[in-house]
Amino acid sequence: MKTRPLLLAFLLLCLLLQAPAGSHAGGSSPRPAGVDLARLQATEPVYLPRIAHRAPLGARPQLRVVAFLPDGQAAGDTDELIVVQNVGTIPTYLSGWKLSDGEGVVQFPGHWLEPGNRYTCARTAAGYRQEWGRTPDCEYAQDTDPDVPNARGRAPNLANSGDEIYLLDSGGTVRDAVLYGESQAETADWQGAPLQYYDRSTGFAREGQLFYRLFDPISGMPLADSDTAADWAQGLDDPARGRRAAYPGWDMYEFSQPAYVSWVTPHTATLFVAPDNILAGVIDLLAAAQESIYLEIYELEHPDVVQVLAQRAAAGVKVQILLEGGPTGGITDLERWAAQQVVGAGGDVRFMVNDIPGAHDRYPYQHAKFAIIDGRTLWVSTENATYAGMPILSSAGTAAGHRGYAVIVQDPILVARAQEIFARDADPARNDIFPWTADHPTYGAPPAGYSPPDYTPGLAYGVRYPVPVAIADASAAYLFTSPESSLTPGPLLALLGRADAGDTILVEQLFEHAYWGRGDSDPLSDPNPRLEALIAAARRGARVRLLLDSYYDDPFQARNNVATLNYVTQVAAREGLDLEARRANPAGQGIHAKLHLVSLGQERWVVVGSMNGGEVSNKLNREMALALETGQGYEALAQVFWWDWSRGVPAGAVATRPAP
Ligand SMILES: [Ca+2]
Numbered sequence: 001m002k003t004r005p006l007l008l009a010f011l012l013l014c015l016l017l018q019a020p021a022g023s024h025a026g027g028s029s030p031r032p033a034g035v036d037l038a039r040l041q042a043t044e045p046v047y048l049p050r051i052a053h054r055a056p057l058g059a060r061p062q063l064r065v066v067a068f069l070p071d072g073q074a075a076g077d078t079d080e081l082i083v084v085q086n087v088g089t090i091p092t093y094l095s096g097w098k099l100s101d102g103e104g105v106v107q108f109p110g111h112w113l114e115p116g117n118r119y120t121c122a123r124t125a126a127g128y129r130q131e132w133g134r135t136p137d138c139e140y141a142q143d144t145d146p147d148v149p150n151a152r153g154r155a156p157n158l159a160n161s162g163d164e165i166y167l168l169d170s171g172g173t174v175r176d177a178v179l180y181g182e183s184q185a186e187t188a189d190w191q192g193a194p195l196q197y198y199d200r201s202t203g204f205a206r207e208g209q210l211f212y213r214l215f216d217p218i219s220g221m222p223l224a225d226s227d228t229a230a231d232w233a234q235g236l237d238d239p240a241r242g243r244r245a246a247y248p249g250w251d252m253y254e255f256s257q258p259a260y261v262s263w264v265t266p267h268t269a270t271l272f273v274a275p276d277n278i279l280a281g282v283i284d285l286l287a288a289a290q291e292s293i294y295l296e297i298y299e300l301e302h303p304d305v306v307q308v309l310a311q312r313a314a315a316g317v318k319v320q321i322l323l324e325g326g327p328t329g330g331i332t333d334l335e336r337w338a339a340q341q342v343v344g345a346g347g348d349v350r351f352m353v354n355d356i357p358g359a360h361d362r363y364p365y366q367h368a369k370f371a372i373i374d375g376r377t378l379w380v381s382t383e384n385a386t387y388a389g390m391p392i393l394s395s396a397g398t399a400a401g402h403r404g405y406a407v408i409v410q411d412p413i414l415v416a417r418a419q420e421i422f423a424r425d426a427d428p429a430r431n432d433i434f435p436w437t438a439d440h441p442t443y444g445a446p447p448a449g450y451s452p453p454d455y456t457p458g459l460a461y462g463v464r465y466p467v468p469v470a471i472a473d474a475s476a477a478y479l480f481t482s483p484e485s486s487l488t489p490g491p492l493l494a495l496l497g498r499a500d501a502g503d504t505i506l507v508e509q510l511f512e513h514a515y516w517g518r519g520d521s522d523p524l525s526d527p528n529p530r531l532e533a534l535i536a537a538a539r540r541g542a543r544v545r546l547l548l549d550s551y552y553d554d555p556f557q558a559r560n561n562v563a564t565l566n567y568v569t570q571v572a573a574r575e576g577l578d579l580e581a582r583r584a585n586p587a588g589q590g591i592h593a594k595l596h597l598v599s600l601g602q603e604r605w606v607v608v609g610s611m612n613g614g615e616v617s618n619k620l621n622r623e624m625a626l627a628l629e630t631g632q633g634y635e636a637l638a639q640v641f642w643w644d645w646s647r648g649v650p651a652g653a654v655a656t657r658p659a660p
């Protein structure tokens, strides 16, 4: 036994001193078919680290391929990339380790990779920077940036249709492998079918699709390596965690853990209801700004909101706004006018676009609706700054608009996260951020002489909640976002997953699709994990009510709300669940809300934000929501919900096709 530490030390020394070429000593993995390991050996000498310290005896370097992008968006796929991560317990010197696609092989530059850290090697630094707006750790095909170290050798070409990626240690042993697409290769480091692009929903393009290993949002470490497609985001096994992809420019490692705060003493917050008091609430909030307003929103088309933004900018308040550049229906003259007013007053308006040269969609839609005021106050809304979302009330107290909600809370942790999200989203280094430019036909001024159309308040709805809900009992909150944390990981599914007998879930949504995937799929093949979480809660004994919009609901779409009502109602009837669904139009222009009210034992949660019940919203868009633990907020919004519910119509009472 006494000789054992010495033996380990000797073996470790052998490993560290491994000759770079022609040596296979210590290699225990079988050779991958079609790979000539002799060719995979380093083509240049291994530069030994000057300090081979810190490694406890017996600890073995463990690196893993955790992400790669075969079908780049840059011309010539110069933005192909491979990311490795140190998943072991000791700092590891990368020089000597190699990446291969079975044909090319490159050796990493000298770099100590600390445990937990990732290292991104791009085909070229220039191609990567164009698509990600930042610099990779190394480049392997060409020296496009003298400041970015080069991996040397014969560069891999990641075939878009399928290929292999091998990670070899300094002894030439394959330590990790990924097979994807049409790869026919066989290796002991991969079991079963190759990993496939995620394309069950049409929102997921192959070009730009980043494959990545599922990871723990707290540690950032990949989940256990089973050498199968199930380890990866594109794997189909877990509809709430997998069945997805990432795209260039995403910040998923930074934001997958929601911002969480729990307050020792009860905290205040304010809840707003549309159409009743949401406009007055946002005007008051903006008008009070003294230092800064950061507003990230899908649509800005409300002249009253624009007026106060311009007025604050003119008064010297820093006003910075990020808008979606390609909203459904396109940017209107009203929004061009809105941007013109704010910029004319000294503010800054940017669009997230995909139609200027070199730009690619980071997110299909920048659909979040939030604002940060004076670095202290966070506003999160289900509504855009439009007449429909924030109707002007008549003198008689009537309106016609969306049922929706917003929340205001002050907390440094929540505000800091929202500020970080804004900074990343609106970063001018990203190729999809384009500033309002007076003479640009899309992102510029409206036609000369344009002025906003007149507005006449609607009569359909008599305001019921003139005063916002002042909360004084908030005890915790999560701020979470799509695409990072709206499913798993994320607080919404976690809350729904805890509901059982005696608990209640009330949901009010613009829509909640019966299934995801393609339009002709079904709930078994492509489950909507949000809807299935509601059904599962009902199966555990919870009371669940789902109220969906009937105003915008399109009877000609396969995935309309009637189809969801029918599906839910059939499941409830068949299994005897306390689960009901209705459609309603309580305030004249439909339900646009994205609201979950969750009552779990003594806990009460209000979840308000921008996520709709479709796949793109939860996996690809930029969205933001706040989950707030508050009994007072729950009781107040439950009253709104039950009034709306009383105006709802259940399944069976609605024709699925209009009469001819
Ligand atoms: Ca390629």
Ligand SMILES: [Ca+2]
Residues within 6 Å of the ligand: 071, 072, 073, 074, 077, 207
């Ligand atoms: Ca390409």
Ligand SMILES: [Ca+2]
Residues within 6 Å of the ligand: 139, 142, 143, 144, 145, 146, 147, 148, 149, 150
């Ligand atoms: Ca370089």
Ligand SMILES: [Ca+2]
Residues within 6 Å of the ligand: 175, 176, 177, 189, 225, 226, 227
């Ligand atoms: Ca592996």
